[in-house]
Amino acid sequence: MALPPKFKGHRLLFFSDDPSVPAPTETAALEPLHTIEIFLDYVCPFSAKAFKTIVTSVAPRIRADPRLAGKVQVLLRQQIQPWHPSSTLVHEAALAVERLAPDKFWEFSAALFDDQEAYFDVNVVNETRNNTYRRLAKLGAKSVGVNEEELYSLLAIPEKAAEGGSLNIGNQVTNDLKIVIKTARLVGVHVSPTVIFDGVVN
Numbered sequence: 001m002a003l004p005p006k007f008k009g010h011r012l013l014f015f016s017d018d019p020s021v022p023a024p025t026e027t028a029a030l031e032p033l034h035t036i037e038i039f040l041d042y043v044c045p046f047s048a049k050a051f052k053t054i055v056t057s058v059a060p061r062i063r064a065d066p067r068l069a070g071k072v073q074v075l076l077r078q079q080i081q082p083w084h085p086s087s088t089l090v091h092e093a094a095l096a097v098e099r100l101a102p103d104k105f106w107e108f109s110a111a112l113f114d115d116q117e118a119y120f121d122v123n124v125v126n127e128t129r130n131n132t133y134r135r136l137a138k139l140g141a142k143s144v145g146v147n148e149e150e151l152y153s154l155l156a157i158p159e160k161a162a163e164g165g166s167l168n169i170g171n172q173v174t175n176d177l178k179i180v181i182k183t184a185r186l187v188g189v190h191v192s193p194t195v196i197f198d199g200v201v202n
Contacts, residue, residue, distance in 0.1 A: 003075060004179065009098040009105030012074040014062045034072045034198055039079035039184055041192040042090040043120065047079075048113040050193035055110065076109060078180040079192040086119045086132060088177070089155075093136035095173040095180070096154035097146055104144040111143035130156050133171075 003011055038054060040047035054074060062068045078094065080087045090112055098105040117123065124132055133155035141148035154172040162169045187196060195202045 006176070007098065007180075009102035010076045010078075012059065012076070012106060014059065014069045014072060035075060035196075036072065037075045037077050037196040039077040039189045039192050039194040039196070041079045041081045041084060041087055042094065042109070042112040043084040043087040043116055044081060044192050045116070047192045048116055050195075051076075051109065051113050055106075076106070077183060077189075079184050079189055079194065080177075080181060081192060085121065086124045089129065089132050090116075090119050090136065091180070092155055092171065092173050092177055093133070093140060093151070095176045096151050097140050097144060099154060099173065099176070100146045100150055101144065104146065108140060108144045108146075111139055115139060133157075 036058075038050060040051055059074070062072050078091045080091050094105065094108060094112060097108040118135070119132070127135075134152060137148045137152035137155065140146045140151045157171055158169060161167050187201070189196075189201075
């Protein structure tokens with residue numbers, strides 16, 4: 001499935017670590033890539049394990065193999081599972097970081113997985129939504145150096161109705177969130193982690 005340009009931070013490309021392997025040319029860049037799409041929920045323990053495997057085992061092996069580097073891409077697909085109510089908020093934070101610093105998306109994803117228990121049910125049950133967003137903004141500033149206030153402003157829910165009286169107005173990344181949810185629904189993904197290789201669920 002295609003990747004909208006505004007979500008370019010979701011894409012992980014590989015280039016060989018071997019200095020004898022030439023850098024990709026324009027012609028090579030036009031060649032289709034094998035695509036691993038991994039659907040993950042930041043508040044799912046199984047997704048955390050899958051993410052760690054991709055980052056610490058799969059990615060280094062691809063980079064180390066000149067036959068694979070430059071021919072494979074990994075797309076992190078956000079999979080919000082509604083039985084984890086805080087999942088929406090955490091995924092919104094990742095989208096907001098990507099908007100501010102697309103090159104920090106994977107690094108912030110790692111920080112979210114490392115800190116995921118802070119957003120489990122018991123740890124958010126007595127917290128307002130904007131308070132959770134505030135913690136996520138602090139994590140973004142601490143882990144990847146984005147501006148905490150800019151991040152929070154993308155996430156915060158206004159306390160007043162919009163013009164026209166609407167009370168269900170969401171935040172600055174609500175429309176992006178709708179797109180990532182549609183992406184998973186279009187291919188029938190229900191749970192995380194789910195892996196799709198070259199368009200086929202594995």
